[in-house]
Amino acid sequence: MTGPDATIARVSLPRPVRQSFHYRIPDELRESAVAGVRVSVPFGRRRETGLIEALVAPSAAPGLKLRALHRVLDSEPVLDADLLELCRWVADYYVAPAGLVFRAALPPGLLGGGADDPGELRRQVVKITRDLPTLTEREQVFGRARRQREAYETLEAIGGRAEVSHMEKQLGFGRSILAGLVERGLAEISLETVERDPFAEQETDVLPIELNRRQQRVLAELADLARQPEPGVAVLRGVTGSGKTVVYIRLMRSVVDSGRGAILLVPEISLTPQTVSRVRAEFGDEVAVLHSGLSDGERKDAWTALRTGRKRVVVGTRSAIFAPVRDPGVIIVDEEHDGSYKQGETPRYHARSVAVVRAGLSGALCVLGSATPSLESWARARTGQWTALQLPERATPHPLPEVEVVDLREEEGPPPRILSKRLRDALADRIERGEQSLLLLNRRGHSTWVSCESCGWIAVCRSCNVSLTWHRKRGRLVCHHCAHEEPSRETCPECGAGTLAYTGVGTEQVERHLGEVFPAARIARMDVDTTGRKWSHRDILDSVRRGEVDVLLGTQMISKGLDLPGVTLVGVIDADVGLNLPDFRASERSFQLLSQVAGRAGRGRRPGKVLVQTARPSHFAIQCALVHDYEGFAERELADREEPGYPPHLRLANLVISGRDEDAVESAALALGDWLEGLVAARRELAATRLLGPAPCPIDRLRGRWRWHLLIKQPDAAALGAILRFTASHAAIPSGVRLEIDRDPESLL
C-alpha cells in the first residue's frame, strides 16, 4: 500500500533486539518499497539489510528525524502478506525479535550474512578431477594432510561434487582445505548454474491403490473439512502402521487438484525417507523437499520454485512451516508429538503451533497426526475444540506386536548386563532364522560415566556441568552438550591411581558386546557418531532393507518412521534412560519412544515381538506401552499434571538467566524473581500467575555459562504473553547476564 499517509517504512533488522526502526521512503523508491521486501538501510555508520515489516503513517514516528532508505533489494516481496502476519505472530507470541523471525523464515543468506539476490542460481562448485583408486596412492598423495584427505573422501562419498558453501558450512571443511585439494590437482572449483533436487535420484515407493474402510472414512472427513471456509484443526491418532501416510498423501492430492497448495512437516527427513519417496511418487516435480542437510543453494532453489508457484507441495522439517507455498489448503504435521518441532534457539517457536496459526490465516485445514499425540493436542481433541479422528488398527493384516517386559533387577551375573538372557536368546533365534532385529539404546558413546574408584574424581566437561562420555574407538572423552573433547586417561588426574572405572552403557559398547556374543552376525549402528555424512542414514537403512544387516542398533533415530518389513524383533536395552530425567515430560517422552520403537516390529509377513528391559517395570509409562494403551496413558498423565500444574492444564514459560560469572547470574536471577513477584502482585488480572524459582537449572552450567531459571505458570495464554512481553522490555538485566524466554518449553533441562 502506498498512500499519502503511508510514507514511512518500519524495518526489522536481523538483530537480537525487539524494536524495529523507521525510515523515510525517498520519492524514487515509493513504488518499490512495499511491505515484505528487503531493503538496504543506514544503521549507525554502516549499511544493513532489513525487511519492511509495514508502511506506517508519519504520525507513528512523531518527532523523529528519520534517515532515508538506501535501496530496495527485491522487485517483489520475499514474504507475502500471510507470511508477514505469521512472522509477526511468532515474534509476538514467543517474544522474539521480529528481524530474527524473518531471518528464520527465509532461506539462509537473504537476511543477514550478506544480501544476495534470491534469483541468483550461480554458485561455486567443487568437483573431483582425479580419482585415487588405491589406498597406497592416497597415502602418497595426502601424507599427513589428514583434513584434506577427509575432505576428498567426503566429497567422494557424496558423489564427487558439492557446493563450496556446503563443504564449508555444513561439512566444516574450510577454504584452505579445499584450496589444498585444488593445488594437488585433485579437484577444481568453478562457477556453475545449479538447480538440483537431492531426492531426485531416489527411487520412489508405490502407494497402495485401495484404501481400507477406515482410511476411506478418515480421508472423506478430512477432505470435507478442507473444503470448509474455516476448517480448523484435526488430530489424527493412528497406531503405527495404520496407514496415516497414505491418507495424508491422498488428502494432499485432493487439495492440490482443487488448485491449492499443501505442506507436510516431518520430524527429520533423513529418518523418514519413505515418507518423502511416497510423496515424490505422487507429486513428482511438483514437490519441494526441505531439510537441514540441504546446502544453502539447494534450499534457495526450492524456495524460489515454491514462491513462483512452479511447485505447490512442500515436505520438510521444522522451518518448512514458513515455506512460501501459495495458498496452502492443507498443512499436515506428521508425528506431531516430536520434540524436534521446537526450535532450541531464538526464535524458539514450535512448528506445530505455527502450523495451526498459519492454517488459520490461510483458511487451510491443519492435520496433526501421530500414534501418540502430545497431551497438548490430545486435550483439545478430547474436549471437541479440535476434530478427533482415529485409525485404531494396522492397515496391513499384521497385528501390533506383542510387548514383554524384562525386569533388569532380576538379572544375574556381573555388570554391565547389556543383554538379558531373554533378549540374548531372542536375538540368537532371529539371527539363526535370518530375520532382522532392532535394538534401541538412547545413549551414545561407549561409557557414559568415567570415575576414579580411589578418590571419587569424575570426568566432567570443563565448560558444562555434565559427565564426559568415553568414545572408545576415537580414544576420546567427549561432552555431548558442547564441542569439548579430551584424550582418554589411563590414570586419575586427581590422585594418580590407575583405578578409573568406565560405567554407563552407550551404543558403542553395545555394538562391541554384540560382536562378542554374536561373532557371525552383521551389525549396523545408527547414531549421531555414525551418521555424520549427508547420506549416511539412507545408506544404513538401505542396507537393512536389502537384508545385509541382522541387527540394527541405534539411538532414538531408529524409532521414527521406519517401515522395515524384515524386522521381527525390537529390543529396548534400557527403557529407564529417559524416565529418570528431571523433566515434566519424562513419562510422556518415554511412553512415546517405547510406542514408536515397538511399532517398528512385525510390519512384514511375520509377527513381531518387543522386549523392553527396565528396572522400573511397574511404571505406568511402561505398563501402558506394553499393551499399546495410549488413552490409558494420557488419562493417568493428565491427572498427574494437575498438581503441581503443568501443560496442558496451564501455560508455561521458562525464563533462563545465564552468564559467565556465577554470582552475577545468581543475583540477577533472584532480582528478576523479586521483580516478577512485584509485577504479578500489582495487577489483579495476573493474580492466577504462579512463579516457580528462581533456582539453578538441572544442567546448571552449559558451554561455560552458569544457568538459573524461573518458571511462570498461567492459565491464560494472553496473560502469560503480556507478562513475558513486559518482562522482555522492562526487566533490568545487568550486562554480562542474558535472559532467554522459552515459551511452551519442550524441556526444562
Ligand code: ADP
Ligand atoms: P503409518 O504412517 O500410520 O505408520 P503407513 O502409511 O506407513 O502407516 O502404512 C504402513 C504400511 O501399511 C505401509 O507399508 C503401507 O504401504 C501399508 N498400507 C497402508 N494403507 C494400506 C492399504 N489400504 N492397503 C494395504 N496396505 C496399506
Ligand code: ZN
Ligand atoms: Zn583418583
Ligand code: ZN
Ligand atoms: Zn561441555
